[in-house]
């Protein structure tokens with residue numbers, strides 16, 4: 001018998017044991033096509049999204065590829081001490097750590113446990129003027145357009161041997177450069193779209209309504225961008241959001257700032273003034289912050305598991321920062337996890353959707369119980 005469990009991953013990581021009051025009977029899917037049909041209808045509003053992407057973005061040579069290699073399974077991006085080392089994006093799969101998967105797997109005596117996964121994309125470094133073609137230019141802004149959320153890596157470590165493209169470590173200036181490039185690129189796109197909309201091609205009343213919603217949203221977004229603010233700072237109705245969605249605006253994407261620190265700052269990152277600066281900016285910009293040392297994480301992947309704990313202890317920390325980074329990214333993407341659990345396997349499914357969505361795939365065709373954690 002398989003079980004289907006739904007949960008919201010981020011707020012409660014270990015909420016087992018299960019709450020019997022929330023148990024409900026799951027319909028028998030294996031023998032009834034009618035059951036399957038009604039299940040599909042019931043679940044149609046939930047988008048099963050196995051390929052949501054988080055883009056690793058930042059100035060050149062700040063540690064993006066080093067982080068990518070540490071975080072993805074078998075990451076082999078070239079990481080080296082020179083700007084523009086990365087040109088083509090590197091894409092890799094990341095498993096989301098979740099202790100509940102293993103608890104469920106043990107309860108069901110499953111043969112295997114399959115975690116949820118997300119995709120990370122390591123994107124070429126951006127420099128001032130990228131929107132005008134500087135550095136690697138516009139093509140690389142378009143790679144950011146394709147991701148669903150942004151991890152902005154900010155250099156917070158001093159090291160005279162590692163080149164900084166602006167000549168000195170300055171997180172505020174680095175963040176401003178990246179954010180302004182994204183703003184300029186969006187502004188360009190919004191203005192082009194507004195020109196097109198002036199022609200008013202909509203024929204029927206529904207398309208006209210959508211066009212009007214898009215126009216009014218774009219006017220507000222344009223104003224915010226001209227003030228140097230991101231598009232996500234504009235308050236829009238759901239209808240307006242939907243109307244501008246096709247533009248994939250860069251500054252509409254949610255952001256987490258990743259403060260990349262020296263190994264000596266891992267134990268107490270808040271005592272590092274660079275990290276404090278990023279922390280303040282992140283909260284001003286209503287974005288998340290995660291502190292990691294990409295260099296340490298890369299070194300950890302080279303060590304046998306038993307030596308990793310010793311190494312972390314020697315740096316004054318208990319665990320690698322990657323778990324936090326992955327969970328924060330998962331939360332940023334607005335993802336939820338549903339579990340199916342049986343003797344064959346316990347599996348964490350990823351879905352994106354609003355409240356109270358339930359997901360099902362053709363392969364969870366066993367009758368059983370479902371419960372919410």
Ligand SMILES: Nc1ncnc2c1ncn2[C@@H]1O[C@H](COP(=O)(O)OP(=O)(O)OP(=O)(O)O)[C@@H](O)[C@H]1O
Pocket residue numbers: 058059060061062063064065066067078079080081082083084085086087124125126157159162260261262263292293294295296
């Ligand atoms: N926390 C850190 N402490 C010290 N050195 C680091 C740290 N993180 C990364 N580095 C070093 O910085 C250099 C640049 O790293 P990496 O190639 O990952 O940067 P990048 O952002 O991907 O650059 P590019 O934009 O050119 O592709 C490497 O030599 C790497 O070892």
Ligand SMILES: [Mg+2]
Pocket residue numbers: 064065066078079085086122124
């Ligand atoms: Mg790189």
